[in-house]
Amino acid sequence: MVNKTTKEHGGHEVTVTSSITTTVAPALPLQEHRLPLSNLDLLLPPLDVSVFFCYLHPAPTAAALKEALAKALVAYYPLAGEVAANGDGEPELLCSGHGVDFTEASAGGTELRELRLGVVDEGVEKMVPAKKAGVMAVQVTKFRCGGAVVGCTFDHRVCDAYSFNMFLLAWAAAARGSTAPTAPSFRRSIVAPRDPPPRAPSTETLIDRLFSPRSAAPPPPAAAAACAVNRIYRIAAADIATLKASAGPGRTKMEAFTAHLWQLCSRAASPLQRSCCMGVVVDGRTRMFPDGAMKAYFGNVLTIPYGVIGSDDLGRMALADVAEDVHRWVAEAATGEHFRGLVDWVEALRPKPAAARAYLGGTGGNEAMACIVSSGMSFPAGKADFGTGLPAFASYHFPWPAGAGYVMPMPSARGDGDWVVYVHVAPEMAKVMEEEPTVFQALGSNYVFG
Structure with a gap:
C-alpha cells in the first residue's frame, strides 16, 4: 500500500492510496515474438506520455475496465509487451503478452470536484501511473463522491498520440460491448526505407x-x-x-x-x-x-x-x-x-x-x-x-x-x-x-x- 500526498493551494491535502496493482494480460494467448520499431519510432528517445479522464458518478469500475482492457489488448498486443534491445543495441518490441500493470487507488475523503486540475503539479500527477516496466500502465483512482480518474501512461517510442487514441477508442468500445473500431496495423513495410534511396x-x-x-x-x-x-x-x-x-x-x-x-x-x-x-x-x-x-x-x-x-x-x-x-x-x-x-x-x-x-x-x-x-x-x-x-x-x-x-x-x-x-x-x-x-x-x- 503506497500513499502519495499532495498539498493544494488553500491548504487542502489530497492523499492517494494505491491499494493493489495487478497485471492485465490479453484475453487470448499470444505466441511470443519480436516486432522491430520503425525508423520513425527510432527518432523518439525513451519518453513516457500520460493521459487521464475524469468521470463523475457513476464512474467505470476497476473490474469493468480490466475486463475490457484484456479484450482490447488482443488486437493491441504490443502494449502488453516490453521494449528490449536487439543485437545492435537498438530498441525493439518484445511481444510477450506479459500484460499491463493496473493499479487501483483511492483518494480517501476527497471529492473529485475538489481537484485543482489546472495546477497539474498539485494533484493530477498523482492520478497517472509512473510506468515501472512494460509499455503501458493504468491507474484508476476512486473518490468519495463515486467519481474516478482513469490515467494511462505509455512509452512514446512505441506509438504516438494518434495511435494511442485508436487504442483508447477500442478499449472504450470493449467496455460498452460495442463493435471494435478498425483493427490496428503493425505493418512496418509501409514505412520501410527505399532501396536504393533516391x-x-x-x-x-x-x-x-x-x-x-x-x-x-x-x-x-x-x-x-x-x-x-x-x-x-x-x-x-x-x-x-x-x-x-x-x-x-x-x-x-x-x-x-x-x-x-x-x-x-x-x-x-x-x-x-x-x-x-x-x-x-x-x-x-x-x-x-x-x-x-x-x-x-x-x-x-x-x-x-x-x-x-x-x-x-x-x-x-x-x-x-x-x-x-x-x-x-x-x-x-x-x-x-x-x-x-x-x-x-x-x-x-x-x-x-x-x-x-x-x-x-x-x-x-x-x-x-x-x-x-x-x-x-x-x-x-x-x-x-x-x-x-x-x-x-x-x-x-x-x-x-x-x-x-x-x-x-x-x-x-x-x-x-x-x-x-x-x-x-x-x-x-x-x-x-x-x-x-x-x-x-x-x-x-x-x-x-x-
Whole structure:
C-alpha cells in the first residue's frame, strides 16, 4: 500500500492510496515474438506520455475496465509487451503478452470536484501511473463522491498520440460491448526505407536542418526541465476564432495559436535568450498516403519542423506575419517526400540514434527559448465512454525532461468548441501566459464540473 500526498493551494491535502496493482494480460494467448520499431519510432528517445479522464458518478469500475482492457489488448498486443534491445543495441518490441500493470487507488475523503486540475503539479500527477516496466500502465483512482480518474501512461517510442487514441477508442468500445473500431496495423513495410534511396539534395538539407545524430547534439538543459511547471488552461471558442481572424486569410486555428504562443515566448525570454525557437509536431500519415492507407497504422509517424526568430524582432511583428512564417516552415515539412526521406536518413544513420533539433533550440542553440506545439485535436474526449457516460474532463500529461517547453491544445470534453491546453513550460513562460488579458484562462472547478 503506497500513499502519495499532495498539498493544494488553500491548504487542502489530497492523499492517494494505491491499494493493489495487478497485471492485465490479453484475453487470448499470444505466441511470443519480436516486432522491430520503425525508423520513425527510432527518432523518439525513451519518453513516457500520460493521459487521464475524469468521470463523475457513476464512474467505470476497476473490474469493468480490466475486463475490457484484456479484450482490447488482443488486437493491441504490443502494449502488453516490453521494449528490449536487439543485437545492435537498438530498441525493439518484445511481444510477450506479459500484460499491463493496473493499479487501483483511492483518494480517501476527497471529492473529485475538489481537484485543482489546472495546477497539474498539485494533484493530477498523482492520478497517472509512473510506468515501472512494460509499455503501458493504468491507474484508476476512486473518490468519495463515486467519481474516478482513469490515467494511462505509455512509452512514446512505441506509438504516438494518434495511435494511442485508436487504442483508447477500442478499449472504450470493449467496455460498452460495442463493435471494435478498425483493427490496428503493425505493418512496418509501409514505412520501410527505399532501396536504393533516391538522391534528393533539397530533402536531405531539410532533414539535416531538422534532425541531428544524438551524439552530435549537446544534452538537453536538465536544469531548465527540472524547474518547469505543468499547467492546464482553457481557451474559449470565441478567442480561438479571434486569433484565427487576426492571423490572416487561409491560416488554420493551430497556425494562429502557434504564432500567438511564439510571440508570448519573446516576452518570457531572458536577456540571455536572444532568439525564440518554435517547433510544431506534424503527423505524416495523410502526407505519405493521401488515400488513407495509413489510417490504422500503429506507431510513430512524426516530424518536428521549427522556426527561429530574434526575441526583439518577434515581439514587434504582427501576428499575421508570424503566422505566415509558421505556415511556411510547417508546409515545407508536411509532405510525403519529406517523411520518406526521413525514413531513408535514419536508415543511413543506424544504429546511431538521432534527435529533433527543435528540442535544443534549433539554429538558435542554447541561446534560444525553445517550445514545441503538438496538436491534440484528435484526442477522443468526446468518445471515451466506458459504459457509464462521457468524461467530465480529459487531458494529456507530458512533463518531459527536455529543456524545451511543450504545449498541447485539445478539444474540451464539453464539446462546445473550447480548447483545453496542457502546458509544460518554464515558470517565466507560465507567468506571461497567465498575465495576458485574453486567450489563456484559468481552469476552474465550475468550468470542469458545472
